[in-house]
Amino acid sequence: MHPDPAGRPTLLVAASTFPAEAGDGTPGFVLDLATALSSDHRVVVVAPMTRGARKHQRIGDVEVRRYSYFPARWQDLADGAIVDNLRASPVRWLQVPFFFGAMARALRREARRSRPDVALLHWIIPQGVVGKVVLGRLPRVVTTLGGDLYALRHPLLQRAKRSVVASASAVTCMSTDMARELRALGARDDQVHVVPMGVDLAPIASAVARERRTSDRVLFVGRLVEKKGATVLLEALDRLERRPSEVVVVGDGPLRTSLEARAVTEVDFVGAQGKDALAARYAQAGIAVYPSVPAANGDRDGLPVALLEAMAAGCAIVASAVPGIVDVVEDGVNGLLVSPGDPDALAAALDRLLAAPELAERLGAAARATAAAHTVDAVGERYRALLTAALQG
Numbered sequence: 001m002h003p004d005p006a007g008r009p010t011l012l013v014a015a016s017t018f019p020a021e022a023g024d025g026t027p028g029f030v031l032d033l034a035t036a037l038s039s040d041h042r043v044v045v046v047a048p049m050t051r052g053a054r055k056h057q058r059i060g061d062v063e064v065r066r067y068s069y070f071p072a073r074w075q076d077l078a079d080g081a082i083v084d085n086l087r088a089s090p091v092r093w094l095q096v097p098f099f100f101g102a103m104a105r106a107l108r109r110e111a112r113r114s115r116p117d118v119a120l121l122h123w124i125i126p127q128g129v130v131g132k133v134v135l136g137r138l139p140r141v142v143t144t145l146g147g148d149l150y151a152l153r154h155p156l157l158q159r160a161k162r163s164v165v166a167s168a169s170a171v172t173c174m175s176t177d178m179a180r181e182l183r184a185l186g187a188r189d190d191q192v193h194v195v196p197m198g199v200d201l202a203p204i205a206s207a208v209a210r211e212r213r214t215s216d217r218v219l220f221v222g223r224l225v226e227k228k229g230a231t232v233l234l235e236a237l238d239r240l241e242r243r244p245s246e247v248v249v250v251g252d253g254p255l256r257t258s259l260e261a262r263a264v265t266e267v268d269f270v271g272a273q274g275k276d277a278l279a280a281r282y283a284q285a286g287i288a289v290y291p292s293v294p295a296a297n298g299d300r301d302g303l304p305v306a307l308l309e310a311m312a313a314g315c316a317i318v319a320s321a322v323p324g325i326v327d328v329v330e331d332g333v334n335g336l337l338v339s340p341g342d343p344d345a346l347a348a349a350l351d352r353l354l355a356a357p358e359l360a361e362r363l364g365a366a367a368r369a370t371a372a373a374h375t376v377d378a379v380g381e382r383y384r385a386l387l388t389a390a391l392q393g
Contacts, residue, residue, distance in 0.1 A: 004042040009391060011041040012116035012138075014107060014127040016078050018045060018064070020053035023275030029197035029305050030122055034062045036198070036380030037120075041387070044114050046106050048078040048099065065110060069102035070095045080253065082126075083147045083299060084225040088254035100126060108134045118391050120383070123148045124171075125157060128164035139390035141383070142168040145197070146302035146324075149173070149181050153298055162186050169390035172383070174302030177323030193386060194327075196303045198379030199312045199371055203279040208313055211283035215357040218244045218350065219285035219315065221278065221306040224253030227299050229291030229320065231255070234262050235343035236291070242354040250281055282313035286360055287353050290319040293340045303327060308374045311335075311367035316360035318349045328374070334366035 004010060013034050019026040034043045038061040049055070049066045057064050069075060077085055077095040086092050107130060110116075119140045121127040125148045131140055142164060152161070165171055165187045172195040173179055179192045222228035230249065237247065247267045249259070260269050273281060282288070288310035292301040303324040311317060311328070317335030319325045331337040336352070338345040353360045 008042045009117040011043045012119040013045040015122040018047035025272035032376045067102045067106035069099045103130045139169045141170045143172045151299035170386045175324035195382050197305045198376035199308045207279035207283035215286035216245045217285045218247045219288045221250040224255040227295040229293045232291040236346035239347035288315035292320045312371035314364040314368040316363040
């Protein structure tokens with residue numbers, strides 16, 4: 001492979017969650033960051049095959065190369081969140097060794113093909129582990145988004161995480177609590193950087209300009225898995241004194257069938273939404289709810305990108321007072337915080353906002369101001385500095 005014609009360093013990005021196409025409803029934070037970094041890097045992304053994806057493609061100025069890891073009929077480990085998929089169907093563990101092997105081959109092949117100068121590996125496990133094994137002395141920045149750090153606690157996995165962290169030029173995470181977890185794994189203070197994923201403001205600003213907000217419309221956005229707390233939201237709805245005009249649940253996942261069976265009539269489950277459709281949902285909602293809870297397997301949210309997106313749209317936020325969320329939401333200032341797993345407290349907070357639209361409007365305006373510090377461009381600048389330091393180091 002010839003050097004980049006523009007003289008840019010080549011950045012190899014590895015991730016297990018990546019859209020088949022821009023804005024297709026799959027969480028797009030890796031693509032958004034890769035796009036931001038492509039202004040001064042040649043960016044090549046290596047990711048697993050998912051439904052509807054192409055083996056090789058270019059999204060904007062980002063090259064994407066995907067690898068298959070199992071017979072196509074059953075290949076679904078990376079469709080969504082891997083930890084949640086394994087929990088929903090233990091038979092998927094059969095795909096795990098093939099997934100690791102295929103990833104190793106794909107990273108080794110891409111390293112030979114594109115001759116990268118630096119790597120950005122999303123998730124300590126699996127990408128960080130595999131990258132450490134196959135990428136040799138290539139400088140690496142590793143990002144943890146929560147599930148790999150909190151949920152995978154077996155002593156052997158802890159040892160693997162320590163090894164990845166020790167060999168990384170830098171490790172980024174979503175919250176101050178996650179930074180403490182990384183230091184417990186042996187990370188040095190100068191290695192650890194709290195850098196939440198950024199918000200793509202353009203579709204949100206466009207939607208806010210054209211859509212009409214309904215103050216008593218309630219929105220939930222997130223994977224329908226235990227840690228997102230949708231079950232707590234449904235329990236809270238049963239306790240409300242005031243009824244919202246509509247409750248919209250955006251997202252999919254293993255709990256969707258049971259949640260739909262449990263829900264009251266005003267709850268509209270719309271599934272995963274593309275970027276523009278989701279932006280419209282934010283712009284139409286008066287209140288956005290993030291009732292995160294610790295999952296039974298130890299998994300927890302870091303800082304949900306969907307929370308920052310709702311803040312950027314000016315929604316009034318009601319969220320659990322859990323690590324990560326409390327880094328950006330201050331109770332009574334730019335949102336309302338409630339105890340995690342407490343449907344009575346969640347119902348009381350929702351009733352408070354439903355009864356006082358002016359309070360919701362004030363909190364939404366403050367939330368929008370907070371989110372301005374968490375744009376994709378701002379986050380891209382911080383990663384750009386870390387990658388430059390890794391190259392120089």
